[in-house]
Amino acid sequence: MAQRVRKAVFPVAGLGTRFLPATKTLPKEMLPVVDKPLVQYAVEEARAAGIEEFVFVTGRGKVVLEDHFDHSVELERVLTERGKTAELKAVLDCNLSPGKLSYTRQQEPLGLGHAVWCGRAFIGDEPFAVLLPDDLILAEPGCLKQMMDVYETIGGNVVAVEDVPRSQTSRYGILDVVEDDGRLARAKGLVEKPAPEKAPSTLSIIGRYILQPDVFRHLDRQERGAGNEIQLTDAMAKTIGSIPFHGFRFKGRRFDCGSKAGFIEANLAFSLARPDMREDVLAMLKRYT
Numbered sequence: 001m002a003q004r005v006r007k008a009v010f011p012v013a014g015l016g017t018r019f020l021p022a023t024k025t026l027p028k029e030m031l032p033v034v035d036k037p038l039v040q041y042a043v044e045e046a047r048a049a050g051i052e053e054f055v056f057v058t059g060r061g062k063v064v065l066e067d068h069f070d071h072s073v074e075l076e077r078v079l080t081e082r083g084k085t086a087e088l089k090a091v092l093d094c095n096l097s098p099g100k101l102s103y104t105r106q107q108e109p110l111g112l113g114h115a116v117w118c119g120r121a122f123i124g125d126e127p128f129a130v131l132l133p134d135d136l137i138l139a140e141p142g143c144l145k146q147m148m149d150v151y152e153t154i155g156g157n158v159v160a161v162e163d164v165p166r167s168q169t170s171r172y173g174i175l176d177v178v179e180d181d182g183r184l185a186r187a188k189g190l191v192e193k194p195a196p197e198k199a200p201s202t203l204s205i206i207g208r209y210i211l212q213p214d215v216f217r218h219l220d221r222q223e224r225g226a227g228n229e230i231q232l233t234d235a236m237a238k239t240i241g242s243i244p245f246h247g248f249r250f251k252g253r254r255f256d257c258g259s260k261a262g263f264i265e266a267n268l269a270f271s272l273a274r275p276d277m278r279e280d281v282l283a284m285l286k287r288y289t
């Protein structure tokens with residue numbers, strides 16, 4: 001049986017240039033979808049999948065992320081005094097267990113592989129998950145939980161995948177597939193952000209990974225790839241041959257909250273999924289169509 005995954009890395013150092021000026025002082029991971037910041041969705045998805053230790057790879061200007069997962073004594077006191085039980089619960093639900101979250105900084109924007117590598121001391125020699133909060137997934141059970149269930153039987157490295165239009169391959173890590181049963185695709189190679197005509201398939205990596213610690217041996221070399229960045233995709237590709245690599249087609253809808261349109265669609269989809277908001281939002285939408 002595969003070794004249990006207890007730890008997760010959340011790369012949250014990105015500058016969020018696509019959301020300026022909103023992200024001039026606000027980390028992009030704190031942008032709310034309905035009433036919850038993107039990063040909290042990722043943390044809750046990880047928690048629901050059995051993750052116990054949370055490693056945030058942050059950067060300059062991201063301290064509000066740390067505050068978000070800590071007690072806010074004044075706020076909690078005021079909510080308690082006013083009997084605002086639901087709001088108090090929402091605030092308390094953000095807190096993670098003492099000593100179970102760690103923060104480290106990626107001092108230079110050298111790529112996703114480099115960000116994950118910055119968390120290596122907290123991961124040590126055990127399998128771990130990586131969640132990119134920009135990829136928001138509406139699914140029940142959550143995407144990482146679905147991945148954990150298949151990982152238990154197949155082990156190795158498992159990433160979430162989705163078919164994308166060929167014109168979009170240059171935005172993703174793409175699988176070179178050898179076997180595909182429609183749910184799990186075994187890869188013999190990976191290419192980061194290939195041009196459509198060079199892409200070995202249209203099966204693209206979405207921001208959820210279960211990885212064996214061997215990936216750090218390759219990241220240690222700090223080799224540059226696409227965009228002159230240290231790519232996680234390249235380090236994972238180097239493990240193929242010694243560790244099985246599978247792409248898993250999860251059930252659910254994924255929203256690219258790194259783009260404005262994706263972020264707006266996520267707000268729509270998540271509000272429509274909320275019984276307390278659905279009717280109002282549907283009525284509102286009618287006014288625009």
Ligand code: G1P
Pocket residue numbers: 112132135171172173174192193204205206207231232233258
């Ligand atoms: C990163 C990865 C890419 C993956 C994508 C998923 O790219 O490098 O392989 O497909 O996340 O969202 P980024 O979106 O950071 O450019």
